[in-house]
Amino acid sequence: MDSALSDELKRLFNRAPFIVDLGIRLDSLGHGECTTVLPLQPRHLQHDGYVHAGVQATMADHTAGAAAATLLQAGRIVLTVEFKINLLRAAKGERLICRSRVLKAGRQFTVVESEIFCSALEAEQLVSKTTATMAMVAPQNG
Amino acid sequence: MDSALSDELKRLFNRAPFIVDLGIRLDSLGHGECTTVLPLQPRHLQHDGYVHAGVQATMADHTAGAAAATLLQAGRIVLTVEFKINLLRAAKGERLICRSRVLKAGRQFTVVESEIFCSALEAEQLVSKTTATMAMVAPQNG
Amino acid sequence: MDSALSDELKRLFNRAPFIVDLGIRLDSLGHGECTTVLPLQPRHLQHDGYVHAGVQATMADHTAGAAAATLLQAGRIVLTVEFKINLLRAAKGERLICRSRVLKAGRQFTVVESEIFCSALEAEQLVSKTTATMAMVAPQNG
Amino acid sequence: MDSALSDELKRLFNRAPFIVDLGIRLDSLGHGECTTVLPLQPRHLQHDGYVHAGVQATMADHTAGAAAATLLQAGRIVLTVEFKINLLRAAKGERLICRSRVLKAGRQFTVVESEIFCSALEAEQLVSKTTATMAMVAPQNG
Numbered sequence: 001m002d003s004a005l006s007d008e009l010k011r012l013f014n015r016a017p018f019i020v021d022l023g024i025r026l027d028s029l030g031h032g033e034c035t036t037v038l039p040l041q042p043r044h045l046q047h048d049g050y051v052h053a054g055v056q057a058t059m060a061d062h063t064a065g066a067a068a069a070t071l072l073q074a075g076r077i078v079l080t081v082e083f084k085i086n087l088l089r090a091a092k093g094e095r096l097i098c099r100s101r102v103l104k105a106g107r108q109f110t111v112v113e114s115e116i117f118c119s120a121l122e123a124e125q126l127v128s129k130t131t132a133t134m135a136m137v138a139p140q141n142g
Numbered sequence: 143m144d145s146a147l148s149d150e151l152k153r154l155f156n157r158a159p160f161i162v163d164l165g166i167r168l169d170s171l172g173h174g175e176c177t178t179v180l181p182l183q184p185r186h187l188q189h190d191g192y193v194h195a196g197v198q199a200t201m202a203d204h205t206a207g208a209a210a211a212t213l214l215q216a217g218r219i220v221l222t223v224e225f226k227i228n229l230l231r232a233a234k235g236e237r238l239i240c241r242s243r244v245l246k247a248g249r250q251f252t253v254v255e256s257e258i259f260c261s262a263l264e265a266e267q268l269v270s271k272t273t274a275t276m277a278m279v280a281p282q283n284g
Numbered sequence: 285m286d287s288a289l290s291d292e293l294k295r296l297f298n299r300a301p302f303i304v305d306l307g308i309r310l311d312s313l314g315h316g317e318c319t320t321v322l323p324l325q326p327r328h329l330q331h332d333g334y335v336h337a338g339v340q341a342t343m344a345d346h347t348a349g350a351a352a353a354t355l356l357q358a359g360r361i362v363l364t365v366e367f368k369i370n371l372l373r374a375a376k377g378e379r380l381i382c383r384s385r386v387l388k389a390g391r392q393f394t395v396v397e398s399e400i401f402c403s404a405l406e407a408e409q410l411v412s413k414t415t416a417t418m419a420m421v422a423p424q425n426g
Numbered sequence: 427m428d429s430a431l432s433d434e435l436k437r438l439f440n441r442a443p444f445i446v447d448l449g450i451r452l453d454s455l456g457h458g459e460c461t462t463v464l465p466l467q468p469r470h471l472q473h474d475g476y477v478h479a480g481v482q483a484t485m486a487d488h489t490a491g492a493a494a495a496t497l498l499q500a501g502r503i504v505l506t507v508e509f510k511i512n513l514l515r516a517a518k519g520e521r522l523i524c525r526s527r528v529l530k531a532g533r534q535f536t537v538v539e540s541e542i543f544c545s546a547l548e549a550e551q552l553v554s555k556t557t558a559t560m561a562m563v564a565p566q567n568g
Contacts, residue, residue: 012189015189016187016188016189016194017184017185017186017187017188017189017194018185018186018187018188018194018196018197019194021185022196042159043159043160043163044159044160045158045159045160046158046159046160047154047157047158047159048219052158052159052160052161052200052204053199053200053203053222053225054160054164054196054197054199054200054201054203054204055160055196055200057195057196057199057200057203057225057227058194058195058196058197058199058200059196061195061196061199062194062196077190079229079232080195080229081228081229081365081393081417082226082227082228082229082366082395082417083195083199083226083227084224084225084226084227084368084510084557085199085224085225085226086223086224086529086530086537086557086559087221087222087223087224088529088530088537089530090221103512103514103552103555104512104514104515104552108392108419108421109365109393109419111366111512111514111555113555126529126530129529129537129539129557131510131512131555131557133365133366133417133512135392135393137392223507223535223559224508224537224559226368226415226510228387228388228395228415228417230387230388230395231388245370245372245410245413246370246372246373246410250534250561250563251507251535251561253370253372253413253508255413268387268388271387271395271397271415273368273370273413273415275370275507275508275559277534277535279534296473299473300471300472300473300478301468301469301470301471301472301473301478302469302470302471302472302478302480302481303478305469306480326443327443327444327447328443328444329442329443329444330442330443330444331438331441331442331443332503336442336443336444336445336484336488337483337484337487337506337509338444338448338480338481338483338484338485338487338488339444339480339484341479341480341483341484341487341509341511342478342479342480342481342483342484343480345479345480345483346478346480361474363513363516364479364513365512365513366510366511366512366513367479367483367510367511368508368509368510368511369483369508369509369510370507370508371505371506371507371508374505
């Protein structure tokens, strides 16, 4: 990934209001890969004290989109077509780490997997797994 | 649905910090059904000005959980096992309305569908569709 | 749907070896809609005597593809991008009926829902629900 | 996995009529893992000569079920709750190999991933990825 694309993606990441509002931060970007981090706050929780599935879904989707975007052709944008998330364990801890990886890149659509880990004390546990389909479209196709 | 259960579910709804923080409000609860509303704010958006998929996923999941909870046996709670969301159209407007309906209620698992509509001016358009599996568990089964 | 497209789709349906082999028959085609029928045989079953999930998945996918194809632009073909099936009840009976309906048609992607009913004696029960994403591509894009 | 369970699972595998009919063979079973093979025949194809998505879905589901069954408590059975399959590439070749692995085992449900590879000449390519939720139930809970 060239540094101009990398800079552009970092800039876009910090301009998505919902992501900035939640506190999700870009940790690293690579060829077909992205990692993000979310320091957990009380407002991210369910009434039972566990992280809300919607917080994980947001992080899984957005990180997957950034991973797909590292492989974009010029003049194209990434749109989420669909994603499915399996919640594996109740998540409680200090922060979430999301690691997304492109499984198959294509001209029209790209499939990405996102794994979210919850870290507490010194341990890290896989708490959800997402598979997402991203469309790579010219902006007017929205 | 008896009014004690209904009151309990309304109380729980307003105690989920992430839902309160986003501004998602309970509109109605029925037997296997729930409707919620979200007045859209700039912080709910992507960098392109459309509603973030994560906002829709959160609303679809939480409303589905409330719909499943209307059919709960005493002493059980609802946990999301998985959900899949298909984004059908870019969502831009004044508010989202989510209508969830139980497709099949079971002792262990309940399957719920959530449709999200975006309203702008006087029109309302279906913008996403979600199918969710909810587990009905005793609290210690987490 | 014009009758030339309808004739072409019927012809294609009967040329898919796996569908012919399983015994899945086209029942009706409409604008964004398709219904198919499968008379159940012992070879369609699991070891427990219920219809195998794979039989339902095949029927749900193929019928969804045919429903999407009724809305095709000339020179395009339908490819399955992904589908998710929720098994709602154990299926045992004389035949399966699959009803597919386009939820959202697009130039690049079309989203279709398939409901499978199992009929036994005079009753008919919903046994699974599928949501599928279909790509509408020029043949060389495979 | 003890050898009695292993023998029982192999026996069950060969008693599922739809799997035997399609020609899917058990290749190996381990702790939370299963691999199966399908020598491709003309009847497994779509009208375009590629493997039908339903064949892949059947193989992904059944192999996932067998992987989950290696972790079963006595007196329980495995039922498919749902699965989602992403088709990544058109599959054409001599045989399919499905590798399933339990991502998270639980008392009530187990999440399994299945990857299907298509082999042609000497190369092997990933053609689909599935994530499945399996319920571990007492037989009367069906």
